[in-house]
Amino acid sequence: MIKYNEIVNYIINEVENKNFKYKQKLPTVRILSQKFNCSKATVVRAYDELEKEHIVYSIPQSGYYLVENNDELDKNLHTDIINFSSAAPDKGILPYEEFQHCLNKAIDMYKQTLFDYSDSKGLPNLISVLKEEFQEYQVFSNEENIFITSGSQQAINILFNMPFPNGKNNVLVEQPTYNGALKSLEFSNDRVIGIQRNFKGINLDELERRFANCNIKCFYTIPRFHNPLGTSYSAEEKKQILKLAEKYDVYIIEDDYLADLEIKSNSYPMYYNDISSRVIYLKSFSKILLPGLRIAAVVLPKILTNVFKEYKKWADLSTSVLSQGALEIYIKSGMFKAHVKKIRKTYFERMNLLKRELTQANMHYLKCHVPDTGFFACIELIEKVNVSNIIKELRYSNNIYLEDVEKNYLKDYFNDNILKISIARANIENIKCGIPIILDKISKIKEEKSFYNDVFNI
Numbered sequence: 448m449i450k451y452n453e454i455v456n457y458i459i460n461e462v463e464n465k466n467f468k469y470k471q472k473l474p475t476v477r478i479l480s481q482k483f484n485c486s487k488a489t490v491v492r493a494y495d496e497l498e499k500e501h502i503v504y505s506i507p508q509s510g511y512y513l514v515e516n517n518d519e520l521d522k523n524l525h526t527d528i529i530n531f532s533s534a535a536p537d538k539g540i541l542p543y544e545e546f547q548h549c550l551n552k553a554i555d556m557y558k559q560t561l562f563d564y565s566d567s568k569g570l571p572n573l574i575s576v577l578k579e580e581f582q583e584y585q586v587f588s589n590e591e592n593i594f595i596t597s598g599s600q601q602a603i604n605i606l607f608n609m610p611f612p613n614g615k616n617n618v619l620v621e622q623p624t625y626n627g628a629l630k631s632l633e634f635s636n637d638r639v640i641g642i643q644r645n646f647k648g649i650n651l652d653e654l655e656r657r658f659a660n661c662n663i664k665c666f667y668t669i670p671r672f673h674n675p676l677g678t679s680y681s682a683e684e685k686k687q688i689l690k691l692a693e694k695y696d697v698y699i700i701e702d703d704y705l706a707d708l709e710i711k712s713n714s715y716p717m718y719y720n721d722i723s724s725r726v727i728y729l730k731s732f733s734k735i736l737l738p739g740l741r742i743a744a745v746v747l748p749k750i751l752t753n754v755f756k757e758y759k760k761w762a763d764l765s766t767s768v769l770s771q772g773a774l775e776i777y778i779k780s781g782m783f784k785a786h787v788k789k790i791r792k793t794y795f796e797r798m799n800l801l802k803r804e805l806t807q808a809n810m811h812y813l814k815c816h817v818p819d820t821g822f823f824a825c826i827e828l829i830e831k832v833n834v835s836n837i838i839k840e841l842r843y844s845n846n847i848y849l850e851d852v853e854k855n856y857l858k859d860y861f862n863d864n865i866l867k868i869s870i871a872r873a874n875i876e877n878i879k880c881g882i883p884i885i886l887d888k889i890s891k892i893k894e895e896k897s898f899y900n901d902v903f904n905i
Contacts, residue, residue, distance in 0.1 A: 450485045452539075454493035457483075459502070462513065473503060473511045492543050529881040532850035533872040534674065534822060535738050540793055542786050546737060546777060553772030561768055567760040569595025569744075570771040576778050577744050584706050585719040586728055588746045594755060597766045599704060599731035599743040600627050605758045606665065606700055606727060607635045612750055613696045615664040619657055621649070623855035623862070625674045625702065628667050637664065641857045646678055646816045646827065651687050658695035665698040665727075670717050672705040672821035675855050675867045679818065685717045693723040698748075704731045707787045708794050708820050724748035732774065734822075734871075735790055736783075742770050795820045797870045797878060804882040812893060826866040826885075832893055834863050841888055847881050 461467045474482070479490045494511050497503040503511045554561065557570075568574070574593045581588065596602040607618055607628075618637045620628060621644040632639040640661050642654060657663060668688070670680040680688070692699050701717045718728040728746040736742075747755055777783050798820045805815040805826070817824040828834065834851070841847040852867050866885075870878065 450483060451489050451493040451496065454479060454483055454485075454490060455496055458493070458497060462502075467513055469513045471513060472509070473513065475510060486544070488544055488547055496538070527846060529845075529847045529877045530872045531868050531870070531877075531881060531885075532848040534734075534869055535871060536734055536736075536790075537793075537872045537874065539874070540790055541737055542777075542782065543737070545782050545786070546740075546773060549773040549776040549780070549782075550769065552776050553769055556776070557768050557772045565765040565768050567765050568756055569593070569766060570768060570775065573771045573775040576775050580778055580783075581730070581744075581746070584703070584730070585715045586730075586746060588728075592747050592749060592752060594745045594747065594752075594759060595766050595771060596743045596745060596759065597763055598733060598741040599702065599729055600631070601759075601762060602729055602743050602745045603628055603667070603700070603702075604631045604634075605755060605762060606745075607631050607637055607667075609751075609754050609758045611664045611698055613664060613698070615662045615696075617662045617664055619661070619663045619666040619697075620857075621668055621673070622857060622860035623675055623852055624667065625669060626854040628702075629855070629857065639857065641860050643860065644673070644676065644678075646676060646814075646825070648678070648680060648684055649688075651684070651691070654688065655691050655695075658691050658697050663695070663697045665700055666692065667700045667702065668717075669702045669704070671703055671714070672708065672818065672823070674704070675823050675852050675865075676825055677816065677818045677821050677823035679714070680717075682713075682715070686720055689717060689720055689723075689725065692725045697725070698727060698751075699725055700727045700729060702729045702731075704729075704734055705821055706730060707735050708791055708822075710791065710795055710820055718746065724750065727751070735787065736774075736777075740770050740774065742766065742774055791820070794822070794870065797873070797875060798824065800875060800878050801868065801870060801882065804878060805886075808886045810886065810890065813889065822869055822871040824868045824870070826868065826889070828864040828866065828889070830893065831864065832889065834866055837866065837885075837888055837892055840892070841885060845884050845888070847884060849885075 458473065467473060476487050476490045480487045494503060494505065498505060502514060504514055505511050573595060574590050577593055578588060578590050616637050617640050618632060619640050619642060622641040640657060640663070642649065642657055670685055672679060688699070699717065703716050706716065716728060718726045725748070727748065729743065731743045732740055798817060801824055802817040805817060812828065812830045814827040814829060815824070816827060838849045838851055841849060850867060852865050853861055856862065873881065
């Protein structure tokens with residue numbers, strides 16, 4: 448067991464055994480580090496986890512205390528939740544301690560600029576490192592075209608709101624798509640237009656009609672490990688989309704948020720084949736490192752750099768120097784490459800297991816769409832079944848959390864026969880235990896529906 452988990456379990460057990468009282472000060476970081484023979488940083492991480500679960504709270508210069516007794520605490524202490532809903536990375540495999548060393552080193556390296564305004568474009572040293580790192584993804588660019596943003600959401604917000612050289616003002620999005628993009632468009636002056644993407648891909652004829660007739664400024668797409676479908680475009684599809692973008696003067700925002708999980712050596716981003724400077728390449732580091740890091744990089748066509756820089760400057764003046772410096776050190780040290788290798792293996796194994804569990808079911812009334820890796824897979828219900836009822840039943844009866852995909856759709860496109868499975872925070876045991884329960888629940892709800900239909904001749 449990971450050491451910080453031992454500490455978490457120890458504190459929870461002591462609470463359950465009534466050895467710690469509510470509002471009582473808990474053992475100090477120093478005492479626990481000695482008791483468990485670990486670093487103080489490990490103890491702090493354990494307390495951070497307990498704080499996130501609303502089990503403890505901290506008082507600066509005083510210590511950690513148990514929260515007051517309430518139902519939410521009892522739920523946190525006694526409930527084992529299987530989480531198939533989260534898109535956040537698994538906390539158990541994130542490199543907290545390694546990254547903390549990089550943060551400490553970054554403080555030493557950049558102490559002169561930590562509390563001063565820095566270049567809104569990003570830390571030059573980090574940009575230089577990313578230029579080399581991106582070549583691993585087959586993204587070749589000049590440093591002048593790379594910008595650092597405070598997370599990918601900020602980059603999306605800027606791109607949707609800034610003017611483009613084509614003078615158009617409508618944004619095209621896949622349906623379904625990342626809900627953060629849809630939320631961003633709610634606050635944009637641009638009109639949003641949808642185009643269906645299903646498990647077979649995208650209709651290129653329909654895409655051409657949209658490009659030709661709908662005044663499209665840019666097309667936001669997730670070609671690889673789509674959120675929420677989990678699918679990826681073929682190499683040929685990506686080339687055809689690029690040709691259409693060039694023909695109709697449309698820019699493409701390629702959100703490659705899970706590029707690091709790719710296991711196919713010949714699977715390249717859309718950017719790789721872009722010879723007409725149409726693609727804006729967006730790469731987040733939140734999904735594979737630390738969500739709170741809030742660092743993303745954007746590779747822009749040269750013609751967009753000046754406008755983007757101006758919008759970025761007035762969005763937040765500059766991205767955290769400390770986060771940028773720590774990421775620079777983390778990549779240069781080789782720790783990033785080692786971490787990517789580890790999580791690539793982890794999610795490949797999880798998705799393989801998910802595929803086996805779903806394949807064994809062999810239910811004629813559903814189709815399972817499971818990629819080779821990534822975060823998301825889907826169960827497609829062939830016969831009409833109330834998906835929201837399945838989600839509620841699983842949550843309240845089995846403590847299995849799934850998320851409705853309605854928020855990933857524009858109103859006119861919603862498809863309610865899809866059950867999204869996220870393995871981002873579901874480990875091997877969760878998958879082995881949870882998937883049979885989900886399939887059994889679908890079967891029972893379907894049987895109840897069939898019985899109801901037979902009785903009332905519906």
